[in-house]
Amino acid sequence: MQYQSQAVAKLYFTAAIGLFAGQILFGLILGLQYVVGDFLFPAIPFNVARMVHTNLLIVWILFGFMGAAYYLVPEEAERELHSPGLAVLMFWVFLVAGALTILGYLLVPYSGLAQMTGNDLLPTMGREFLEQPTITKIGIVIVALAFLYNIGMTILSGRKTVVNLVLLIGLTGLAVLFLFAFYNPDNLVKDKFYWWWVVHLWVEGVWELILGSILAFVLIKTTGVDREVIEKWLYVIIAMTLITGIIGTGHHYYWIGTPEYWQWWGSVFSALEPIPFFMMTVFAFNMVNRRRRNHPNKAAVLWALGTAVMAFLGAGVWGFLHTLAPVNYYTHGSQITAAHGHMAFYGAYAMIVLTIISYAMPMMRGRKAANSNRSQVLEMWSFWLMTVSMVFITLFLTGAGILQVYLQRYSDNPLPFMVVQEKIALFYWLREVTGLVFLIGLVLYIASFFVGSKDPEVAVEQAASPTA
Amino acid sequence: MSEAFTKAMARNIFYGGSLFFLLLFLALTFDTEGALPDRDNRQAITEKVAMGKRLWEVNNCIGCHTLLGEGAYFAPELGNAYKRLGGKAGIIGFIKSRPKDGIPGRRSMPQFNFTDEELDAIAEFLKYTSEINTANWPPNIQG
């Protein structure tokens, strides 16, 4: 850690990991409710648990992004953060607002929460992923603006690297696009049309810029490859991301009342969306192969490579599986979508946050560059447990989805939804058991912060023998 | 990865390409806005339908159901519920009949204790939704 103010990131990362644990617990509840329908009913109905699961995901990823920004921006800009105090203040504002919202979900019936928070004045609640009370949404905007101000001032008055600029563009886009969350017309088609401007243009647009810049930063630091090389790759990758991803929004406009030409525009462009992810994988492995040094933090390098591979599989391959309109006609809104969602979010966004945490945390906790050997071994175990179990969760959901699509949509005698759900329950059980393995991985991950913390650090880096 | 490609050009392509496709997307959005009145059944949006949509939202129905394929995959698709359940009466009857404490071992919709006016609004909203032109989705009545 080169600058004092980078330490702010530690707060954000700690909160992120805590909320991540909460997300997984509610995921397990949901998985069980899929097979034991009355589990926790009516105390925590499925919709509440799901809302907590997805909202915690979004919030912990955002905490991770903010932490990443507070950590890497000063180092890239070569100056202290504009205002560390503001960063700490916003941390607590965001955490308290987030916690109150989650408690509201759990303790008050949702319609009561809507009434308490004055949803009638500006109705924005009750849409998938945007369930937060309007007042929370306003809070998010305020936090985002303060955050952008802090980061922006730091970047603009310091060294302007590509990593920083791309991150700033991504974060600005994130904040601007969120404003569409406040647009909720009575016209359902228009509601859905612009809802995707938040959801799609986040995860298949600006978030990928953030992902790219964090990955580039970690690769610069851990491989010692020339910054010029990494930065130009970053540009090409994010160019491809936006070129394919913006019009790629069209793959959500097939069956929601929008004109049918979107079936063509959406299919053509989203079919190309795997390309930037593929380039990212090639890029990450290439950089590691051409490394000029062996960084002692092997866990961080593993996470970085894992992100590239899993983002490609989850977002690229599993996205492509059902993105073409004729396929999507049958798979739209089925367990196939759930399968893709799980691996894509884990592979792209959960893992990139875990990557930067893995890289930055040891230094913020007083190490020179890396954790002890025992700690790293444990962390790598957690990497494999979580990643492999996520692969299997995805495979089981894909199996469930294929069966569901066949029985409910494709066969000559389509069966009702609930009948089909019972026929595919085996896959849900397998998914739930795999979820428990994921939880074990998560426990090991958290344990890796405590195990071996007194042990000596892994030997300082040696120069790599030039490969390639 | 040789010097044959430069950072400056990669940057130009990023800015130029992104702007290009953003403008194209806005052009398509403009056309979509023009084409929507023929498809989105907007003439059917009454006060009642708007009230139904609000009720749909503040009870977080999307947390279990899909609507035109979007939402959660825990409970049936409702874009075509008006047709599947046999009109407004079928919808209202189903919502009213949900047991308060659920069904042992099975998934069950909560009992929301809606008033008759609210039930009517929700049914009107689902009727309006079922008449949106969705390019023949879902493939069959089971949703």
Add this chain to the structure above:
Amino acid sequence: MLVGERSMTRGSNLPDTTRYPPGDLAVWIFILAELAVFAIFFVAYAFTRMQHVVLFDQYQATLDRNAALLNTLALITASYFVVRAVAAIREGRVEGCRRWLWAATGMGLLFLLIKSTEYAHHLGEGVRLSSNTFYMFYLSLTFFHFMHVILGVIVLLVLAARVGRGCYDARDHADVESGASYWHMVDLVWLILFPLVYVMH
């Protein structure tokens, strides 16, 4: 600008074979991506037409082939001018390069003008993306291409301005080659689009 192996070979009038095409490789990656998009659209057009042969043939007859011919000639001519511009800068003739680029820009603008009158005609008749499948493809393909021509013209204008300011010479002109390659791609796509959408039935 980077010098080295490539500008040694590129700078000469009669280059030996090289590993990379003229201009910046980043542009070529972009070109490949663009060609991929157009390829999918072309093939989608052809296969969709299979199901609506009569409809496609009927509405194809409403297109103005003479305008398309003029447009094809405009683009080919623009491409030729761009080739001359690159040849000029390779020989160090800055002023010649600038003039050829302006001429090419003029041809690009001519294309945009002709195409715009075609669009005005169609829009006046109430043709939209949603009118029918043929018009959906016709408008999608040509408008997507139309935007490429706009971008190409902007690129040519910027290059002409920079050439005028003396930014390039016989050794250092990779940007000119990059812009030229992009323009040729726009031309190339139209050369397939023209017979496919206007002529073949």
Add this chain to the structure above:
Amino acid sequence: MTADTQRWIRPCTLVYLVLVGLTLVTWVAGRLGLQGMGVTFFVLGLALLKGQLIGDGFMGLRHVRGFWRWAILTWLVGVGALVGVAFFLSSGLH
């Protein structure tokens, strides 16, 4: 001036004239309202030929070796083959 201009015509000018000629042939084919599989494939073939002239002559791939030498040609052949198949199949559907 350079050696190029001393020749009776620059190679790129020749390519340009050929392109113009082929374009006129395509247009005449459309103008005459010629129909049938033969004409369709003739027009498609001309388009691919013109594309290759652009790639080789104008884009300068003639002087490149390896992957990029064949990138445009591969694209043309791929598009041409698929479009050709579609038009061939659709002729039977009249």
